[in-house]
Amino acid sequence: MADVTYDGATRIYPGTEIAAVDSLDLDIADGEFLVLVGPSGSGKSTALRMLAGLEFIDGGSVSIGGRDVTLTPPQDRDIAMVFQNYALYPNMTVAANMGFALKQRGIEKEERARRVREAAKVLDLEEYLDRKPKNLSGGQRQRVAMGRAIVREPQVFLMDEPLSNLDAKLRVQTRTELAELQARLGVTTVYVTHDQVEAMTMGHRVAVLRDGKLQQVARPRDLYSTPANRFVAGFIGSPAMNLIDVDPGNGPLQLGTAPITGAPASGTAVGTVGVRPEHLRLGSTGINGRVTVIEELGSQAFVHVAIEHEGRDEVLVVRDEGETDIQRNDNVQVGILGPCHLFGTDGERIDQ
Amino acid sequence: MTAATADRAKLLAKRNRLEAWKRRLPLLPALLFTIVVTQVPFVLSLWYSFTEWRINPPSPRTFIGVDNYTGLVSNSFFRDAAFTTIFMTVASVLLSLLLGTGLALLLDRDFFGRGLARTLLITPFLIMPVVAGLVWKTQMFNSSFGVLNWILETLGFDSIEFVSRWPAGSIIVVLVWQWMPFMMLIVLAGLQGQDPSVLEAARVDGASSFSIFGQITLPQLRPYLELGTLLGTIYLIQVFDHVEVITGGGPGSTNIPYFVFQRSIGGGWRFGEASAFSIVVVVASIVIANLGLRVLSNLLEGEAP
Ligand SMILES: Nc1ncnc2c1ncn2[C@@H]1O[C@H](COP(=O)(O)OP(=O)(O)OP(=O)(O)O)[C@@H](O)[C@H]1O
Ligand SMILES: [Mg+2]
Numbered sequence: 001m002a003d004v005t006y007d008g009a010t011r012i013y014p015g016t017e018i019a020a021v022d023s024l025d026l027d028i029a030d031g032e033f034l035v036l037v038g039p040s041g042s043g044k045s046t047a048l049r050m051l052a053g054l055e056f057i058d059g060g061s062v063s064i065g066g067r068d069v070t071l072t073p074p075q076d077r078d079i080a081m082v083f084q085n086y087a088l089y090p091n092m093t094v095a096a097n098m099g100f101a102l103k104q105r106g107i108e109k110e111e112r113a114r115r116v117r118e119a120a121k122v123l124d125l126e127e128y129l130d131r132k133p134k135n136l137s138g139g140q141r142q143r144v145a146m147g148r149a150i151v152r153e154p155q156v157f158l159m160d161e162p163l164s165n166l167d168a169k170l171r172v173q174t175r176t177e178l179a180e181l182q183a184r185l186g187v188t189t190v191y192v193t194h195d196q197v198e199a200m201t202m203g204h205r206v207a208v209l210r211d212g213k214l215q216q217v218a219r220p221r222d223l224y225s226t227p228a229n230r231f232v233a234g235f236i237g238s239p240a241m242n243l244i245d246v247d248p249g250n251g252p253l254q255l256g257t258a259p260i261t262g263a264p265a266s267g268t269a270v271g272t273v274g275v276r277p278e279h280l281r282l283g284s285t286g287i288n289g290r291v292t293v294i295e296e297l298g299s300q301a302f303v304h305v306a307i308e309h310e311g312r313d314e315v316l317v318v319r320d321e322g323e324t325d326i327q328r329n330d331n332v333q334v335g336i337l338g339p340c341h342l343f344g345t346d347g348e349r350i351d352q
Numbered sequence: 353m354t355a356a357t358a359d360r361a362k363l364l365a366k367r368n369r370l371e372a373w374k375r376r377l378p379l380l381p382a383l384l385f386t387i388v389v390t391q392v393p394f395v396l397s398l399w400y401s402f403t404e405w406r407i408n409p410p411s412p413r414t415f416i417g418v419d420n421y422t423g424l425v426s427n428s429f430f431r432d433a434a435f436t437t438i439f440m441t442v443a444s445v446l447l448s449l450l451l452g453t454g455l456a457l458l459l460d461r462d463f464f465g466r467g468l469a470r471t472l473l474i475t476p477f478l479i480m481p482v483v484a485g486l487v488w489k490t491q492m493f494n495s496s497f498g499v500l501n502w503i504l505e506t507l508g509f510d511s512i513e514f515v516s517r518w519p520a521g522s523i524i525v526v527l528v529w530q531w532m533p534f535m536m537l538i539v540l541a542g543l544q545g546q547d548p549s550v551l552e553a554a555r556v557d558g559a560s561s562f563s564i565f566g567q568i569t570l571p572q573l574r575p576y577l578e579l580g581t582l583l584g585t586i587y588l589i590q591v592f593d594h595v596e597v598i599t600g601g602g603p604g605s606t607n608i609p610y611f612v613f614q615r616s617i618g619g620g621w622r623f624g625e626a627s628a629f630s631i632v633v634v635v636a637s638i639v640i641a642n643l644g645l646r647v648l649s650n651l652l653e654g655e656a657p
Contacts, residue, residue, distance in 0.1 A: 054552050075558040087549035091571035100567075101557035148557070 002065025279338030452535025485597030542576030
């Protein structure tokens with residue numbers, strides 16, 4: 001068990017100009033479940049592989065448990081990794097797959113078998129121990145990959161989108177099992193995903209990456225309530241926050257015809273106003289608009305309302321609870337209930 | 353109405369037959385040709401092997417049953433040739449497989465000039481067997497102007513007449529030189545078909561390069577090694593050109609194909625007996641190839657955890 005530190009870690013792939021991971025600074029506490037999230041190509045896998053030792057580090061350093069491992073080969077880092085495609089050893093049985101790392105360390109056969117059986121019990125794999133990976137279902141393979149990691153009792157778990165090959169229902173179930181397992185084992189975990197729901201539900205803290213640059217690290221709640229910039233605001237939350245550009249020189253801040261309370265603390269010009277769908281309400285007062293789409297989810301509905309803002313057409317997504325009898329093309333009023341987020345012309349958050 | 357459906361079914365069946373023939377017809381000449389050039393000679397050989405048939409002095413072909421085969425057992429020349437065949441085949445297949453695998457492992461890593469190195473390494477396989485034999489005999493092995501002896505003499509040793517000292521060994525060297533690239537290509541295909549993340553997983557799991565090769569790469573290469581062994585054996589068991597060019601069947605280097613040649617058009621003119629030998633080679637090829645595969649499979653069988 002150990003803490004993990006990225007200190008200005010940079011990776012530039014040979015033959016490319018821009019860094020896939022650009023001076024990443026990140027402190028991960030002992031026993032923490034940290035999720036790396038970001039859109040495709042943002043450098044999540046690269047950051048993880050740098051920690052695993054599978055990717056050369058072009059600048060900065062990485063340390064595990066206070067030990068600088070920047071130049072340490074993967075076999076000496078005492079980490080366990082779950083790969084996106086599981087990367088099971090195709091020629092070995094499930095038991096041999098799970099015992100492989102122990103065998104490399106020269107642990108005796110009985111001890112090995114005991115630990116493999118223990119892990120298999122935790123993961124419900126006991127009846128499959130003699131099978132080859134190709135005779136397992138996707139979910140079972142995923143569990144074998146997990147098992148291979150947990151028998152190691154490593155310092156750090158690294159997981160690269162381990163649930164992405166599972167169907168939606170299994171993914172939700174495995175998500176909670178995995179979080180539970182991690183809490184029980186208390187092993188520091190770095191988990192990569194592009195799914196923000198996974199990130200929010202599993203992570204103790206979530207780090208958002210974009211184009212190799214760290215945007216924000218925070219607890220899921222804080223990430224949601226105080227996004228550090230426009231990108232994080234739009235990336236976290238489903239459906240996404242309404243982000244409407246405003247003209248900085250245009251007198252009092254307005255969204256359509258509704259005034260926005262809370263002036264920026266500093267004198268910086270506001271470039272974008274953000275408001276989450278649940279902080280808007282359809283009512284009898286507010287911004288005039290027309291319903292264009294209704295996404296009915298049963299317990300709630302998301303209503304898309306076209307409004308006029310600074311002479312342009314914009315769409316606001318509004319969460320509407322309970323039964324509505326709103327129809328497409330109805331004329332409605334949108335009221336602002338909760339806090340608005342303000343972002344400067346550079347996209348950074350402006351505190352109110 | 354039933355009459356109409358019956359008519360329709362008949363029409364459909366007719367069209368299907370027509371379709372089938374449309375596909376078969378263009379293949380037919382090739383099929384006939386293949387049968388004529390491979391199966392007919394085999395059947396004829398089989399028939400000849402049961403006859404006594406000499407051309408010099410000319411005598412009528414007479415059926416003698418399995419006498420040619422029973423004669424084989426007591427023929428010490430045939431036994432020597434059989435032993436040479438087995439020795440030469442096994443040695444050259446194993447050595448070329450071993451060296452080919454080594455080269456493939458080197459070529460599997462990225463380095464500057466890899467494409468060029470690969471092309472150069474493949475060339476021996478592209479050379480005609482007769483040419484390869486001649487080049488080695490005159491340029492490499494020769495005692496007065498061969499490269500090997502030049503090296504030996506430069507280092508202060510006496511020159512060696514390689515071909516007469518080790519006739520079978522010399523042939524094996526040339527065979528290995530020619531077949532190593534073939535094995536290399538097959539093994540390289542196997543190496544490049546590996547999932548790189550499996551190897552990464554093994555490294556993260558703490559395995560050294562050596563144990564990764566032994567426990568993960570080699571078992572995955574098994575079908576490729578088997579294929580190499582099978583094809584190599586089938587070809588090398590019937591090597592003729594190299595023997596003819598390098599030693600001309602000198603002591604200990606006459607394999608069965610060369611022996612068949614000696615007994616028939618090479619001066620023996622005993623076609624019945626030679627046919628029996630060649631039938632034995634075919635059967636032996638099948639047996640040896642199977643045995644080779646069996647042995648290799650057992651060697652590579654993964655062990656329990
Ligand atoms: N071997 C490589 N050579 C060159 N560029 C690479 C290589 N691997 C990744 N990249 C680039 O580095 C950037 C980050 O890639 P990375 O695989 O870390 O993204 P990711 O966040 O994991 O994306 P995804 O969610 O699609 O897996 C991408 O722009 C990618 O094109
Ligand atoms: Mg990735």
